[in-house]
Amino acid sequence: MKEQKSTDVRMEGRVCIVTGADSGVGFETSLQLAGNGAHLVMVCCSRMLGEQAKTKIQAAAKGPVDLILADLSSMDEVRKLARTLLDRYPKIHVLINNAGLYNTRRIVTVDGFEAVFAVNYLAVFLLTHLLLDRIKESAPSRILNVSSKGHQFGGLDLNDLNWKKRKYRGLKGYGASKTAAIMFTRELGHRLKGTGVTVVAAHPGEVRSNIGLNNGIVYRTFRKLVIDRMLQPTSHAGAAMYYLAASPDVESRSGRYFNMTHLEKPFPRALDRSVARTLWLVSEQLTGLVAPSTPA
Ligand SMILES: NC(=O)c1ccc[n+]([C@@H]2O[C@H](COP(=O)([O-])OP(=O)(O)OC[C@H]3O[C@@H](n4cnc5c(N)ncnc54)[C@H](OP(=O)(O)O)[C@@H]3O)[C@@H](O)[C@H]2O)c1
Numbered sequence: 633m634k635e636q637k638s639t640d641v642r643m644e645g646r647v648c649i650v651t652g653a654d655s656g657v658g659f660e661t662s663l664q665l666a667g668n669g670a671h672l673v674m675v676c677c678s679r680m681l682g683e684q685a686k687t688k689i690q691a692a693a694k695g696p697v698d699l700i701l702a703d704l705s706s707m708d709e710v711r712k713l714a715r716t717l718l719d720r721y722p723k724i725h726v727l728i729n730n731a732g733l734y735n736t737r738r739i740v741t742v743d744g745f746e747a748v749f750a751v752n753y754l755a756v757f758l759l760t761h762l763l764l765d766r767i768k769e770s771a772p773s774r775i776l777n778v779s780s781k782g783h784q785f786g787g788l789d790l791n792d793l794n795w796k797k798r799k800y801r802g803l804k805g806y807g808a809s810k811t812a813a814i815m816f817t818r819e820l821g822h823r824l825k826g827t828g829v830t831v832v833a834a835h836p837g838e839v840r841s842n843i844g845l846n847n848g849i850v851y852r853t854f855r856k857l858v859i860d861r862m863l864q865p866t867s868h869a870g871a872a873m874y875y876l877a878a879s880p881d882v883e884s885r886s887g888r889y890f891n892m893t894h895l896e897k898p899f900p901r902a903l904d905r906s907v908a909r910t911l912w913l914v915s916e917q918l919t920g921l922v923a924p925s926t927p928a
Contacts, residue, residue: 633837633864636872637893639879643670644695647721647770648877651675651704651759652731654685656841657778660870661728665877666693673721674699675713675731704731704755705741707919714762723770724763726877729756729813730778734844736851738800745918746795752809757816758919764829771828772883776876777817779833781891783810784899790910793918802847814889814898815908816915821887830883833898834876834890836869838862868892 648665652658653674666672666689676682686699702713732752739747767773785807792798817833840863872892876882889898916922
């Protein structure tokens with residue numbers, strides 16, 4: 633593994649929101665932020681897991697730690713979360729869209745979306761949009777979209793974002809969601825030029841988290857016996873995500889993709905701006921940010 637960069641910059645007075653803060657990459661990133669003085673806002677799906685993680689983080693925190701519950705597979709819950717965040721926090725300096733999942737089979741959300749696409753991408757798109765004015769008012773500010781090297785698996789099809797026409801494959805479904813997250817980051821980077829808001833996407837490393845453990849026994853056994861042995865501790869990812877959230881070196885890298893703390897070129901399929909623009913328009917409609925266009 634390449635040597636990773638780090639920063640001495642502290643986060644006192646900075647309001648930092650982390651989704652999926654109770655486990656894996658999100659937990660370790662939260663620990664780093666709180667330990668460096670941030671006002672940490674943990675967004676978690678489960679009250680029990682959220683409270684347990686909050687207790688551990690508070691023990692190391694040098695600033696306030698809040699917990700807000702939201703199931704990000706529901707676009708209504710994303711809206712409710714955004715309203716709560718806007719009510720409570722006059723400034724939002726860092727938004728880390730980290731929550732994510734991996735499914736081996738197609739599962740459909742309450743809104744009728746394929747679940748991995750909904751949580752890993754649509755919720756990111758919607759939450760970021762709903763908070764964007766506040767994030768701009770809080771500049772210099774930062775948005776970090778936790779993507780994945782797994783975007784290399786592809787799978788993004790603008791004509792079948794919900795996997796109704798194709799057989800669902802875990803790696804492809806995951807790849808599609810992470811490709812979409814990188815495309816969104818790149819497009820948002822263009823649109824945020826001159827605002828003082830930096831947006832980046834990142835692969836957090838290959839680390840031993842709980843991702844995928846919601847799947848069946850065959851996958852879980854393979855994960856435990858084969859994959860986990862090759863993975864790093866989640867603290868590596870937390871340190872890298874902290875660097876991306878805090879380091880001044882990242883400020884001028886808006887729209888870019890990092891492999892941990894190093895800039896990397898994403899796979900070519902994530903670089904197509906015309907696909908990114910179409911995806912943006914479709915996502916605005918899917919998330920209800922704009923009304924669906926009706927034929928004249
Ligand atoms: N681990 C790796 O090697 C790796 C590599 C590349 C990218 N990533 C990315 O890193 C991010 C974090 O994953 P991880 O590896 O740390 O996995 P993890 O340990 O499973 O953590 C995922 C987090 O997302 C939350 N989450 C999942 N579905 C949610 C929902 N519907 N609403 C709200 N929160 C939800 C989980 O909540 P619960 O605890 O309640 O389930 C958990 O807090 C993901 O975006 C993942 O794709 C991880």
